[in-house]
Structure formats: C-alpha cells, structure tokens
Amino acid sequence: MEALFAAARRVDQLASDMRTTGVGELRVACLPLFGAALIPSQLARFAQGSGRPRVALTVNSSHEVVEMVRRGGADLGFALPVPAMPALHAAPPYRLPAMVLLPPGHPLAGRAEVAPRDLEGEPCISLGGQYRLRHLADELFERHGVSRLMAAETQNAQAACAMVAAGLGFAVTDPVTASGFAGAAHPVRLVPGTVFHIHVLAPPGRPLPLLARRFLQQVTAALAPLGVRPAGDARPPARRLRAALRAPAAPSRSARGRPPRRRRAAPRPGER
DSSP, X not given: OHHHHHHHHHHHHHHHHHHHXXXXXXXXXXXXXXXXXXXXXXXXXXXXXXXXXXXXXXXXXXXHHHHXXXXXXXXXXXXXXXXXXXXXXXXXXXXXXXXXXXXXXXXXXXXXXXXXXXXXXXXXXXXXXXXXXXXXXXXXXXXXXXXXXXXXXXXXXXXXXXXXXXXXXXXXXXXXXXXXXXXXXXXXXXXXXXXEEEEEEOOTTSOOOHHHHHHHHHHHHHHGGGTOEETTOOSOOOTTHHHHHHSOOOOOHHHHOOOOOOOOOOOOTTOO
C-alpha cells in the first residue's frame, strides 16, 4: 500500500513540475556495456535538446535492469536476455556483431577481418563466465577447433580492452566497447562471427512515453555507424565498420562550405 502512495506522490510531483517548468523527465537503466559511454553521452545530448528534459541514468547488471523496469523504476531499459525474462520488450532488440580487438603492432592489425583460425595460439583476454559474449566466443572457437592462450580474465569489457591496448593479447568484444579504444588498439571484424542481442525494455501495461521514443530513435541512429541495428532491419550493415570505428565523422555541409555559385551568362543582344 505504501508503494502505491509513493507512486502517486511521484506522479503528482512530476505533473506539478511539468506544469510549472514545461520539463519532462526520462529515466533510463542500462547494462555496463551501454552505460560506460554510449548512453551517458547520448543522454547528455538529449538533455540539452528540445525542452531540455531532466534525465536520470542507472547502470547495473542486466538482471537488475530488468527488475527495475518491471517495477516501473525506469522508463526505458537496455539489457542482455536473462532467464525467465518478463514481457517488457518495447522495441526489437539490437543485434551486436562480435569484434576482435587486436593489440598495437599485431601482425593481423592491417586486415579488415580475421577468421577464428587466424587466432590459433594467440594470447587472449576473456570476459567472465557470467557474460553471454564469453560463451558465444568460446563456442565459436571450439567449433573451429581453435585453441587460444588464456592470458587474463575480467568481468568488465572495458578492462579487457584496456589490457589489449596495453599489449597483453586480443579480446573478443562488441563494436560499442571497441569504438572507445580505436585509437589505442585495432578493431577488426570476426568472420565467420557471432551475434548477440541487447533488449530494449519498458514497464508493462502502458505505452512508451514520448521522451523515451525520441531517445530510442537517437540511440538507434548513434549505433548505426557501428554496424549495430535492430533485429529485423533489412538494411545492410555498415560496409565500412572498421572505418566507422576509427575515422572521425565527416564535416557537415556547413563546415565544408557551399559550392560556388554558377554565374549566369550575359544575355545576348536582343535577349532580356
């Protein structure tokens, strides 16, 4: 009963705030893979946009994100699938292709893609056993009969990539995490690879709020250059994924300047 009163007080307070300031609120919960850089940077941009909405971010394990969304503690959530996942899906999940991050100076760094057999006997930094990507990577290498030298294990994808940048070995990671280390290591596509999904969640029994829909569109646009698209998207993945991870964004039309105007020819005698 107290929870109902608390929720009612929150609704009254939020309605009062919106009446007096015209500002809405967006509460997002996400797993660390998205919470390290992607969602914070996108939320900061969103909060400075139209209406300057208030934003709140919680970064936690996928289990905690699912539970938080289920209780209504977040308007939008991003999480890996968990056992007995409730019906909280707000949109198709994102498909993340696995990437290989190679240390500086690695002989394979000049390639656009590598095969599992190219990594035979190479030192590897692996994610912990609680991560879906760890199991997918293990299954992939086992299926191709490839043995890796396990140099280290960590429960954090950013820590694994930092070890790669320090020269310890390679890591199988995702394009979102790899993009943060593009200047210090070499992201390469893994072919044949594997794909895992990040689910988009919202509280049950009510439509996705306008602010959440707008923010979800922004996140989807930010992920597209990395080759990450919603499941069922028929468009081809980014052709230059490696270039997207490394190269700065192209300057806008205004930054490049407008093309010179074409001068009209002088009228001939008798013409107007």
